[in-house]
Amino acid sequence: MIHIHLRRFGGVAAATVAVGLLATPTAAMADTAPAVLGTNQGVDSSHLSACASTGDPTWIGRSVNGPALNVKVTGTGARFGVWDVTTGAEDPVFTGEAQAGFGQSAALNVPGLLDGHSYAWHAWALQGTQTSAPSADCHFTVDTTGPTATVSSTDFPASGTAPKFAGQFGTFVVKTADPVPAGGEASGVACIRYGWGDLGVGGCDSPDAVVPEDDGTATVSLRVLNWGTNTLNVQVIDNAGNVGGAGYTFYAPWNQNPPKALGDVDGDGVPDVLLPDAAGNLQVLSSNSGDTTPSAVIRAALSPNQTSWSNVQVAHRGWDANAHAPMDDLLMHPSGSPALYLYNNQDYLSFTGYPSVVSRPSACQNAAGTAAACPAGFATDWHKADQIALIGSLDTRMVSSLVTVEDGNLWLFANPGFSYRPRTARQLTTNGAWAGFDLIAPGPDSAGNLTLWARERATGDLHAYPIAKKADGTFDFSTLADPKANVVANGFTVDKYPTLGSSGDVDGDGLPDLWAVTADRHLLYFSGWTDPADAGALK
Template structure:
């Protein structure tokens, strides 16, 4: 057999084959090569092993053994040649052979390639001593240098006194660079990922990713949830898949005069709407923002069943002042569950732990608030609670009282202690007429009077029941005796509006307001229960 020489003519590869060769293997065809193994984090698929044309080579990032070249081949193996396009040298910088091992594919890795240089490669199929014509050229450029980033903020500087407080939104400027190697090219910044805590694995299609401006700068606005020392983590990904990062540590002081607004969960002084997204996470949406972008999200894994918030009733209206700043705590009841859960809002909607269960009172009262024997069938747990609503505080504290619908009757669970340890169960109705009603808790009005709203699921009528504060400081619940009374609006059918709620006084007129979610998942706000205005589609 004569020796086979590799040479290039005008950038086209050729092979000299033994004289008299009649049958050659199938021409080797480039198979998604070159491919980089083990550096797939965050890189678009076209950058991982694409066979780029001469004018638009694929970017290949840093790998342990160098880029991996793969070809489909009908034969026993393949021979590879790699040329440095940047230097224009005629001789290959790498040659090698790989066995097919019974598969229609052969591949190898190429060490020692230079950062920033562009390369071309092709392959020949082997069948014993026979060699095919060459495959078409593949082109790639190597970028093995990680990008860098720095972060700054005038709202929350790394040193000195911050002009803003924990719970407020701060602006953070991320400046990135993708170092250019001497005599070569860099791939450029693909995106920036950012967030509090461990960012984990993710790419440029992640919800926490942003594409920087042409100068490599991105400005992001984030609510600082924790009082004290915070760290904003930044991850920079270049077009070759290399990853760099930075951590920005700063101190967020607590607000000495925090806003107090029942219905507010994230501490900005504006009541919030809490709704699950399509992935089962719980969104905290500021009712004053004008759109449906959440200010914070409680992950699905932090729900009572650690799976999803979708089938969990969530109520909020008040806080336990013994535990934290004035922001609503959450009460949660998974549908049909024997457990009712409490989630303490320790720090500006920074719900990082897991909810705790609330015990159920064993002593009962009648509608007048006098001690009475519990009715037959009174449950020792919460599985009969078809509806829950936190109506607001019944005393000078901000710990809210709970209303439920059980066996068609309305119950008031009051006298809450530390961590919403409810002590009394007061049966407000006994005729079972409340079956089929959705409870809505609008919270107190400007005069301190409470109310309960309810939607008749059969008719779509909205009812409002006043709970007036009497001269002695107690409240009059007599309007709740007949759920059919107090019709204030119609047309709120279940088909049109599967979900209704209230965040309290959103428009600042001293009266609570209704919100609704349409069948196609759009959020609609009302002034009271009229004059609807759309906020947009929910995630």
């Protein structure tokens, strides 16, 4: 009787044919004969065919000692015979015997097979001087030549001046080929893997893999993160598991006049919306895309708690003036955490660095901005910050000022002299009335005046609080004393819109705009706070 038995050989599952001693296989037995699997690394098992007398044979790639043939027998050993189907020669190109080992499995390698040729083989079980009837034929084709690749790009050519800059997307064309040996066949290119660093080990199911077109060409769009010399690494895998590769080196110039837009986190000059997806990853959504396809996705493992962005408040509206690229830095606060994290976004939100912890000042000021004793219960860390928002710069630089809601009051944290490291905590309100409000930061206007918006959770009212710049260059925060003042719109209830935010002036009319996420996770863009446009469902 013939059985199917799988075992691991050289890192890849190898099928074995069990041959009943002195038994003549029936048609049913032949139909159930297993495949012969290649032992080379990188074979995609989904491409392997059944070991049968009809159908496409299995592709076997390069191996040191040749492919391994394996049968399970009821005797003490097995005899193997291999025939070249491509030449059609009647005599076998290989014969050999192997003893049956543990589990009555006999195996041996077949050296010297020709690249591109197809082969058939079967085996007989041995018991002393007795020999069984042969097993059903198994078929395979040998491909020992690795595929090749070339890369080109008109956006970032290998020589000459690139028309694009570091931080921008470039189109790269990968052309592949799987050389066909004389008088034989090639398995064909299965997929292409690509990336900026070491690609490591991976197959065609890797997230960085693409399947080329019928002509072997694949076109990929990639953001070039670093100015200077860059190398794009490409790995090509054929259907036999052979691997080839190429490296494409080019120079990306630094953009001395990069686009600047408050709310932009990926360097394209367009404000972005940052929202978690259903799996807890952080999506970057360009506000002018018209749909909800993210331009980038930050993995959940890169969140401050390393599990999900869903319970992390993310605020962005400004950057360190010393940064190489004018993109919003991120302040991140996991709900209830004593730590507030800063991500200096100098790498187009690629998270190639590590967030730092923002220190909390111990000195306090009153609403007028003069030194005052800190109130009872003033926290020495950030665990009381129920809400955070970046409202814009208090001086001529682009470092934004942080507003929090703590114990129902508004606090302002700023340090005009040094990045996101506040030196003083300024208590803007003392009545505890801000506990039921969601803060929204639309950013400053063209004249440098600041604004804060808020949604009252109990009523769904939307409020807008202008923070005007005074003649002496300081700001008037008195409009924040009463959170129930300055109602500008109604109907933004928590049930209807669980999440509200603003990316500044998206439609170019000079006024900031609201965005909202509905209860069924649709993203809406408003003109101001009216005329919503549905961008579609979020992931």
